[in-house]
Amino acid sequence: MPRPIPIPDDLSRPFWDGCNERRLLVQYCTYCDRKQFPPEPDCRECGWHFHLTWIQTTGRGVIIGSSVTYDSRIVAWHDQQPYLNAVISLEEDPVIHFHSNLPGVPVHDVPVGAAVIVDFIEVTPGQLIPEWKLA
Amino acid sequence: MKILLSFDIDGTLELGDPPGGVTVEMVRRAHEQGFIIGSCSDRPLSSQRAMWERIDMVPAFVASKHQLGDVKMKVSADAYYHMGDRDTDFQAAEENDFGFWWAHEAVAEPWLALQEDE
Amino acid sequence: MAREIGWERNVDPVGIWEHRGKVALVGRGHSTTDRRWDGVSMDKTLGAYAMVAAQAAMEDAGISPDEVDGVITSAGGQPGHRSFGEQWAPRPYFDPPYDTEDGLTFVTAEWLSRQLGLRNVKYLNSHGETFWNLMGLAFQAVGDGRCEVCLVPYPNGNLEGRYHQAEGLSAPGAAQWSSPWGWGLSGQGFVFDQYCRKYGSNHDRMAPFVVQERKNGLLWPHSYYALHEPEPFTEEDYVNGRWIAKGLSIFDCDRPVQAAACYVVTTAERARDMRQKPVYVLDHTEGMFQPRSLVQTLEESEEWSDILAKRAYAGSGLRPGDIDLFSPYDGFAINAQYFLEAFGWRGVKRGEAHDFYAGDISLHGPNPLNSGGGNMGTGRMRTAFVTDPMEQLQGRAGDRQVKVDANVAVTIGVLPGNACTLVFSTSPD
Structure with missing residues (x-):
């Protein structure tokens, strides 16, 4: 199904390029030893951009909760309603979150607390986005 | 043949907010000609019932928009139609195998032709 | 006039407010409340309603326009100081002779002051944001002595059609992180779901609160529901509401309306001479x-x-x-x-x-x-x-x-x- 396609910008391009290599990257401040996602111009802790880089995550996470969308504001999604919206917490740093539609999981039977691993799906030729599946 | 007509209210009926083009007279005519009528809208059920009371009609059902499928289970008919002005109306109709008219199509009372077809 | 910044009390420890008890609310006025503006009726614009509300507020406080020396408004009623036409529903630009949205879907302090013929205004500010922040800004301004008798209108409007609808397949900016997964009001449902899991509750248990609120609102003459949907709202109605996103039903969402209110804010000292008991x-x-x-x-x-x-x-x-x-x-x-x-x-x-x-x-x-x-x-x-x-x-x-x-x-x-x-x-x- 056609879904909205992320448009990379200067700040986000490394993340989306990483996805295209099937690597899940997040911003990392080497000074604060702190991960940050989504990316920001500066580290929110120290306020500097000098120490910001990108690191690869394990790609392992946990489902921390969900909702089911019945009446989306995003018109492209209307055909898929009702659809599942889960939130994934990164295993090595649970304050880092990702979205997932958990393909294949029944919308009303989401195993909250279950382990998931990242996968990548193509939204348009040349652009992969992270998706998650039960581990 | 028993035909059920489910009316959305806001944007569809003249009593809606915003008002639609389907008049109370059209609804009444459908009722008199033997169609099973009721409303399926985003309005609270109380508010839907109050609307029917105001025009002195007794609907066969009132339902929230996501309950169109329940209408089919509770009210027996040979054919089911819903009409409304929003994507959510169209989707509810499609999911539950109701025929569907957009509000602007409904003003032509397309249901009358269904009876003539018999 | 320039935007005030740094007035907020948001750095801990805040300490007792320096103007505690020295600022008072002394008047309130309301326009009628409509579901939406039709885009043409000039007596039903947000500007027209702000004027009605301001005049009612001054009358309530027992003051004349000449006593007003400040006007502080949230011009569009929304964060970001934009009109709701610009922010929500797309609104084609108004035809001549109107060359501005000011007074239509947007009400600046300058516009209102001119329309009301306020001759002694020395402080104008149109940068209040959402309602509570607007009031906070006004209380601080009066406490700081920027003005002594201040009109504080809050216009909030609604136009035809659905708003916040994102069309197309392009997800730039912030949307790149959410739209590819269809995330939106699911955020509200998600947090509510977390709450119910943590504390063992469910959505139906919201019903008594929402039902009681409607009962209270029906007793307020300016309420949209008192004016346009006076029948009672029941627990049955609430639990039969459809989901927008699971955890957030249509009856958890407030209905956008077109209305304006206005308050008179003044010093505790001046308040003593006015018509109403000061708050x-x-x-x-x-x-x-x-x-x-x-x-x-x-x-x-x-x-x-x-x-x-x-x-x-x-x-x-x-x-x-x-x-x-x-x-x-x-x-x-x-x-x-x-x-x-x-x-x-x-x-x-x-x-x-x-x-x-x-x-x-x-x-x-x-x-x-x-x-x-x-x-x-x-x-x-x-x-x-x-x-x-x-x-x-x-x-x-x-x-x-x-x-x-x-x-x-x-x-x-x-x-x-x-x-x-x-x-x-x-x-x-």
């Missing part, structure tokens, strides 16, 4: 927060609302037991619980809001929560959150008058991530 402002405090990552979680909603509550108690010098009336913002309805639990009003602790809703929260009982009806009872006017506490403290709330002694009222809005708390009292001390 003293004890404090205003603000706070803005950002999620650590992609989504706002229950943990953050609780953490932020805790910070806001502590700040409000520190700023006003009050304790939970001192608050007679508590009015947490309810658009969306499922957010009110975070504020209620954070403030610990009537001893409600984390996870207990739904039990509290199941008890007596009626106007005539001991715990009149949102006695003005909130947005669920009045529509997205937001102004019930100040008009009601004001009228309750003045003893002129009519059929809504609570039975408890109403001396101190607290209201907070909008959302846990961006809120302002206002504290009112019958006494300046």
Whole structure:
């Protein structure tokens, strides 16, 4: 199904390029030893951009909760309603979150607390986005 | 043949907010000609019932928009139609195998032709 | 006139407000409330309604336009100082001879001041944001002596059609992180789901709160529902509402309306000579927060609302037991619980809001929560959150008058991530 396609910008391009290599990257401040996602111009802790880089995550996470969308504001999604919206917490740093539609999981039977691993799906030729599946 | 007509209210009926083009007279005519009528809208059920009371009609059902499928289970008919002005109306109709008219199509009372077809 | 910045009381420890009890609310006025503006009726624009409200507020306070020396407004009623036409529903630019939206979907202090023929205005500010912050800004400005008799209009409007609809397949900017997965109001449902899992509750248990709010709102003559949908709203209605996103039903969402209110804010000293019993402002405090990552979680909603509550108690010098009336913002309805639990009003602790809703929260009982009806009872006017506490403290709330002694009222809005708390009292001390 056609879904909205992320448009990379200067700040986000490394993340989306990483996805295209099937690597899940997040911003990392080497000074604060702190991960940050989504990316920001500066580290929110120290306020500097000098120490910001990108690191690869394990790609392992946990489902921390969900909702089911019945009446989306995003018109492209209307055909898929009702659809599942889960939130994934990164295993090595649970304050880092990702979205997932958990393909294949029944919308009303989401195993909250279950382990998931990242996968990548193509939204348009040349652009992969992270998706998650039960581990 | 028993035909059920489910009316959305806001944007569809003249009593809606915003008002639609389907008049109370059209609804009444459908009722008199033997169609099973009721409303399926985003309005609270109380508010839907109050609307029917105001025009002195007794609907066969009132339902929230996501309950169109329940209408089919509770009210027996040979054919089911819903009409409304929003994507959510169209989707509810499609999911539950109701025929569907957009509000602007409904003003032509397309249901009358269904009876003539018999 | 230039935008005021740095007026907010948002850095801990805030300390007792320097103008505690020295600023007062003395008048309120309302326009009628419509579902939307048709885009053509010039007597129903936000500007026209702001004028009606301002004139009613001045009359209520017993002052003449010549006494007004300040006007502070939230021109578009929304954050970001834009008109709702620009921010919500796309609105084609108005045809000549109108060369501006000012007075149509947008009401600046300059426009209103000109229309009302205010001759002695020395302070104009159109940069108030959402309602509570606007009031906080006005209280601070009067306390600081920028003006002494200030009109504070809050216009909030609605146009034809659905708003916030994102078309197309392109997801630039912030949307790149959410739209590919169809994330939107699911954020509200997600946090509510986390709450219910953590504390063992469910959505149906919201029903008594929303039903009570509608009852209260139906007793307020300016309420959208009192004017246009006067039939009672029942628990059956609530639990039959369709999901927007699971955890957030259509009856948790406030209905956008077209209305304006206006308040007269002045110094405690000037208030003594005016027509109404003054309602003293004890404090205003603000706070803005950002999620650590992609989504706002229950943990953050609780953490932020805790910070806001502590700040409000520190700023006003009050304790939970001192608050007679508590009015947490309810658009969306499922957010009110975070504020209620954070403030610990009537001893409600984390996870207990739904039990509290199941008890007596009626106007005539001991715990009149949102006695003005909130947005669920009045529509997205937001102004019930100040008009009601004001009228309750003045003893002129009519059929809504609570039975408890109403001396101190607290209201907070909008959302846990961006809120302002206002504290009112019958006494300046």
